[in-house]
Amino acid sequence: MEAITLQLDKERHAKLTLGGMKAFQQKTGKSLLKGFNVADLDESDIIALVWSCLIWEDTTLTLEACGFMLDMEAVNSVTGAFTSMGSSPPNAESRPNGSTSGPSDGMTSNSVRATSGI
Helix, strand or coil: CCCEEEECCCEEEECCCHHHHHHHHHHHCCCHHHCCCHHHCCHHHHHHHHHHHHCCCCCCCCHHHHHHHCCHHHHHHHHHHHHHHCCCCCCCCCCCCCCCCCCCCCCCCCEECCCCCC
16 A cells, blocks of 8 residues: 655655544544545544544644644645545455455555645
8 A cells, every 4th residue: 555645744645544544433433444425524524534644654643733734725635635545445446356355455656745834
């Protein structure tokens, strides 16, 4: 699984891990394993989603700090990247060999420039 490169306060790498999914669920009460539609997420959910994908690399990053890194330009870039990486449940996508069982990486190699005013 490759991370998505985001330029926020510094270069950061977003990757959806099980630990991040658990952190997202603890903050929002929503399970990413059930899939999601980015258009259905509110502001708090978007911040929590981005934060949960960044904490694998920076365990000291807070939800509040992550929220202040994101402006509307960054949100549009980030949600576009998450939409392109797939918002279906992790095991629902076909694999190159045609299999649909087992975990999906759900991510492709993407680079997103999400600038913020910080």
